[in-house]
Amino acid sequence: MSGMNRRDFIKWGAGGMALLATGLPLEGEPAPLEKGKSISRTTGRMRKSIPSVCMMCPASCGILGYLEYGKVINIGGNPLDPNSRGRLCAKGIAGLNHLYNPDRIPSPLRRAGKRGEGQWKQISWDEAFNEIALRLNALQAEKQHHNFILRNAWDLSSNDLAWRFASAFDSSTTFHHAVLESPNGAFAIHDVSGHSIGVGDVSHTRYILNFGANPYESHYLFVPFIQRLIDARINLGAKMVTFDVRISQTAGKSDEWFPIIPGTDGMVVLAMAYVIASEGLWDREFIERWTNTSPARLLRHLSAYTPKKAESVSGVRASDIKRIAAEFATAKPSVAIGGGGALKHINGTSNQKSILLLNAMVGSLDTKGGFIFPQGYLLDPPDPKPPKSQRMNPESQNLFVRVARGTQPVGVLMTHMDNAVYRGPNSKLISHVLEDESKIPFHVSIDPFLNESNLYADIVLPEAIYLERWDLLSPPPMEGIPYIALRQPIVKPMAHSLPFSEILIELAHRVGGGVERYFRFGKMEHYIEAMIRKIPKLVDAGGIDFLMDKGIWVNSELKPDRKRLKTPSGKYEFEPSLPTYLPIPHHQQLKEGEFHLITFQWNVHSYSQTANCKWLMEIVHRNPLWINEEAAKRMSLNNGDRVKVTSSLGSIVTPVFVTQGIHPRVVALSDSLGRWNYGRTPQGKPFQSQDPETNLLWWGKHGTGVHPNPIIPILQDPLGEGQGWMDTVVKAEKV
Amino acid sequence: MKKKRYAMVIDLRRCIGCHSCSVACKAENRVPPGVFRSWVKIIEKGRYPNITRHFLPTLCNQCEHPPCVINCPVQATWKQEDGIVIIDEHRCIGCKYCLASCPYNARYVNPLMPIVQKCYFCRHRVYAGLEPACVEVCPAKARIFGDLNNPEDEVTKLLSKHPFQTLKPEMGTYPQVYYIAADADAMDPFAGRKEWT
Numbered sequence: 001m002s003g004m005n006r007r008d009f010i011k012w013g014a015g016g017m018a019l020l021a022t023g024l025p026l027e028g029e030p031a032p033l034e035k036g037k038s039i040s041r042t043t044g045r046m047r048k049s050i051p052s053v054c055m056m057c058p059a060s061c062g063i064l065g066y067l068e069y070g071k072v073i074n075i076g077g078n079p080l081d082p083n084s085r086g087r088l089c090a091k092g093i094a095g096l097n098h099l100y101n102p103d104r105i106p107s108p109l110r111r112a113g114k115r116g117e118g119q120w121k122q123i124s125w126d127e128a129f130n131e132i133a134l135r136l137n138a139l140q141a142e143k144q145h146h147n148f149i150l151r152n153a154w155d156l157s158s159n160d161l162a163w164r165f166a167s168a169f170d171s172s173t174t175f176h177h178a179v180l181e182s183p184n185g186a187f188a189i190h191d192v193s194g195h196s197i198g199v200g201d202v203s204h205t206r207y208i209l210n211f212g213a214n215p216y217e218s219h220y221l222f223v224p225f226i227q228r229l230i231d232a233r234i235n236l237g238a239k240m241v242t243f244d245v246r247i248s249q250t251a252g253k254s255d256e257w258f259p260i261i262p263g264t265d266g267m268v269v270l271a272m273a274y275v276i277a278s279e280g281l282w283d284r285e286f287i288e289r290w291t292n293t294s295p296a297r298l299l300r301h302l303s304a305y306t307p308k309k310a311e312s313v314s315g316v317r318a319s320d321i322k323r324i325a326a327e328f329a330t331a332k333p334s335v336a337i338g339g340g341g342a343l344k345h346i347n348g349t350s351n352q353k354s355i356l357l358l359n360a361m362v363g364s365l366d367t368k369g370g371f372i373f374p375q376g377y378l379l380d381p382p383d384p385k386p387p388k389s390q391r392m393n394p395e396s397q398n399l400f401v402r403v404a405r406g407t408q409p410v411g412v413l414m415t416h417m418d419n420a421v422y423r424g425p426n427s428k429l430i431s432h433v434l435e436d437e438s439k440i441p442f443h444v445s446i447d448p449f450l451n452e453s454n455l456y457a458d459i460v461l462p463e464a465i466y467l468e469r470w471d472l473l474s475p476p477p478m479e480g481i482p483y484i485a486l487r488q489p490i491v492k493p494m495a496h497s498l499p500f501s502e503i504l505i506e507l508a509h510r511v512g513g514g515v516e517r518y519f520r521f522g523k524m525e526h527y528i529e530a531m532i533r534k535i536p537k538l539v540d541a542g543g544i545d546f547l548m549d550k551g552i553w554v555n556s557e558l559k560p561d562r563k564r565l566k567t568p569s570g571k572y573e574f575e576p577s578l579p580t581y582l583p584i585p586h587h588q589q590l591k592e593g594e595f596h597l598i599t600f601q602w603n604v605h606s607y608s609q610t611a612n613c614k615w616l617m618e619i620v621h622r623n624p625l626w627i628n629e630e631a632a633k634r635m636s637l638n639n640g641d642r643v644k645v646t647s648s649l650g651s652i653v654t655p656v657f658v659t660q661g662i663h664p665r666v667v668a669l670s671d672s673l674g675r676w677n678y679g680r681t682p683q684g685k686p687f688q689s690q691d692p693e694t695n696l697l698w699w700g701k702h703g704t705g706v707h708p709n710p711i712i713p714i715l716q717d718p719l720g721e722g723q724g725w726m727d728t729v730v731k732a733e734k735v
Numbered sequence: 736m737k738k739k740r741y742a743m744v745i746d747l748r749r750c751i752g753c754h755s756c757s758v759a760c761k762a763e764n765r766v767p768p769g770v771f772r773s774w775v776k777i778i779e780k781g782r783y784p785n786i787t788r789h790f791l792p793t794l795c796n797q798c799e800h801p802p803c804v805i806n807c808p809v810q811a812t813w814k815q816e817d818g819i820v821i822i823d824e825h826r827c828i829g830c831k832y833c834l835a836s837c838p839y840n841a842r843y844v845n846p847l848m849p850i851v852q853k854c855y856f857c858r859h860r861v862y863a864g865l866e867p868a869c870v871e872v873c874p875a876k877a878r879i880f881g882d883l884n885n886p887e888d889e890v891t892k893l894l895s896k897h898p899f900q901t902l903k904p905e906m907g908t909y910p911q912v913y914y915i916a917a918d919a920d921a922m923d924p925f926a927g928r929k930e931w932t
Contacts, residue, residue, distance in 0.1 A: 035865075035871060037863075037865050038860075039863045040859075041763075041764070046863070075762070087874040088872050090754045090757065090758040090759075092755075093755070093758045093761075093762050094758055094762075216751040216753070222874075226874055227874050227876065230751065230875045230876070234746075249752050249790075251786075251788075252786060257784070603754060604753075615762070618768055619754050619757060619758070629783070659779065660782050660786050661783070661788075696767050696768040696769050696846050696847070
């Protein structure tokens, strides 16, 4: 605080305090505006702040938790975070609603009635640990280690610990949260580049060609990504062109929007690649030097994808495809990005590969303003490590299909912040599997809240939320310079909850039989310190103390490391099979009255995790079905009328939102809403709790939404194993 | 030292309609459910396939000529020299005359206590050298806060460089919240198709 120094401020604060308390503060002295601070409205005192890392979405933005009288009063962005640069989204602030949520599980629970009845008995941690250990010991005794399954389907920062526990136990199957919108994206990027993650370097680009991504509302690096995209649009005059089936905020703010038939993005991408190749607009040198294919082969392969053919498949005019392709190739640097609209299909993997190829054609892979592969630090957890018996799989519903068929035996199912019933397609199948004690004999769920899935659990362990625990992370650095972020407890865990890590560590010791060998590091803090010790520069800077003070450490001596590819050939590998467009078979003969059903996400919600945040639900609490005005007229539907939407799995009834902003053959229903067992807040009806504001919840009478997943069948991309979220065909009729 | 004249510029070329400001304000000022000091209006316009979306974050305009101040029967609300319109919650009798006279719907009655509240540019933060909560959090840097009397300030520079608009200029209130690239339909309470929420 320069200009107005601290002493002046305190003087003012002391004098002004009485006045402030009466609501009449003095007008302050001029002062330059500062970031990353918070002041009490009532006492005028600066609040104590503790840096940590957000977990409301996978972006992992740096946050500051502001404390007053031991309570977290507010959450702000950490200005030292090189990714988010001190900015934060609505979800990040609403993390407070998780922390002080009246529906947090008070203590370990044991099922008292039948599965799914919601009858619980509070038990002690000791009892809970012993029972779980007993069950796991039984698996060990019967040599059925493989029948222990761990699903850690949301919390990226605990992936390693979850893997460690499962591997130490010699389990066969673990699952982690799939980033990059869909496992399809990650699979394609890995296949082509050997990297695990890729993102458009939108801060330096002049042209953004967007296939189905919605960075204005949701992106796995939401705040870091969108602020750079906006900077490029305003400061560099970058043009943005969006292909999407509906007018998302992104599409609605793009320079051009092309509505497209769902699942045909790949065709348009390849047609653009063909235009670029046939008109000689490509970067031949880049293709020859950095890809394992050749311009001649490419041209031959792409000649099957003419703009004319693409027009007949996708509905995007050939002239537009040609024009956009030429613009994309000549605006340098330019980048093509893909999002849910292109990836959440059963042809999503090849769509992402085609998008990478399009970037390669104009030399935009791993270049400034192109498509980059930001790698964080590889954190090295303490030794000894369990043998690498298996890889972690992206979260997938195939597990439940296999269990239902009886091909996958399960002894103990452990789920952590997982809500397969709500998150998965074909919710009914999954809930049936979870309800069946013969299929899943023992199910333990670790979660701060009761939800649609752990309703069927035998034991529920109350978990400390992200503001109450330790983690060490290295998120994908948008600036290319890797950094380390520390998640530390801003407050002590509420009531009787424990962090996931502590639960696993304690359990490992109780289970024994060799599992405990890999958990001798003691506490999570020691585990983190061991990782920090392996980064000498960070140790020199002060190690854990530095991180506890600042929250973020950036190795400013590192320069972005480009052009080091991990693929066997050292080049981008598009061969042996060049990307193709794979038509989605059941989309080909849509009958009159049938629609494509697609799902989408809101800017204030992150799927299964945010419906119990009052500040977010207040903004978006209902999700009428988007339908094109023309189609609505044919069915004589007005805004708010109810329709029955039927797929092969069954039907749901929802009000409609009649709009011009969606393809006439498509209807769209968002996720994140329509909760049926996630506590009281999502219902939007007033209730008594220690928070006086819960008496004022008001949106219940406006409707709380409908969830599309019960009518979305399980369909997987055979390559990337991603779910075909956008591939459902439905009939809609007026009720 | 010249007097301050606080103002906010909302650059709608940057706004992404993410509601971070709405929620940051809720958290900062403990605004109870059902009422907002800051809200983002979202509209969609055009005919398929030529559709665009427009956002309009709204808050108290801290008018140069605030009708709410004129109409308060107990002098519980007034305009400070630095331009911020404030409410003395102890004087307020909750008569709602100011609510009725505000052309922008910026005021509300706190459902937990019978007093009127509204945005006051996070005065408690500004006087301590901080930005208003909505400005600090904005992921797209669409909200800029500053002093119009300072020629070096970003708000002054932005307003001298770009065409700008204010809400309902015909009311003669002279708002101190300025919009860059605002859509006419978004600014009109009756035009444009409303959102679903």
